Amino acid sequence: EVQLVESGGDLVQPGGSLRLSCAASGFTFSNSWMSWVRQAPGKGLEWVAFIKPDGSAKDYVDSVKGRFTISRDNAKASMYLQMNSLRAEDTAIYYCATSQGGVWGKGTTVTVSS
């Protein structure tokens, strides 16, 4: 079964850090472009970051540049999102997905609040 499972979401104070993980199974992860997409409460989908299969290229939405870092470990079929200097506006469900959106996880919730 093709599957993506996110983990690591939590309640964190403004200025804090969090690391999200995404575990893939059922498809060739090492050949797949991967993305993080988020959805703030009651809002639409926002693409956050992508990473090429070999990790040689990455890109981020402007609002997270310099604060978030996407990475992957193909040997573990896993992708990560290191989030630093978190702000209230980063509060959202964070989804892991293949970059053209063919496969999605169920999401993990990040809440930034004091």
Place this chain on the structure above:
Amino acid sequence: DVVMTQSPLSLPVTLGQPASISCRSSQSLVLSDGNTYLNWFQQRPGQSPRRLIYKVSNRDSGVPDRFSGSGSGSDFTLKISRVEAEDVGVYYCMQGTHSFTFGQGTKLEIK
């Protein structure tokens, strides 16, 4: 950055009637490889998004044939030939040619 503009943002439809959603990009979505990376997603309440259409007009596996996608360049359309109750949700277009960007979403409801 590419901006994706959907219309309408709210779409009340009678069961059994057709529905259409427009998506326009601020620049052409044709990539140098000749492909146009414009995808459509459905998000039902409380669920993760699900891709319906990829590269403008290709239906994903398991997607009913009442869903169809069309368009070219920077102008695209998702059509539902006969709306059913299970189609209620929010529909998003997404471009994957110049990095990635989603449209604002169109909320489909039953009249």
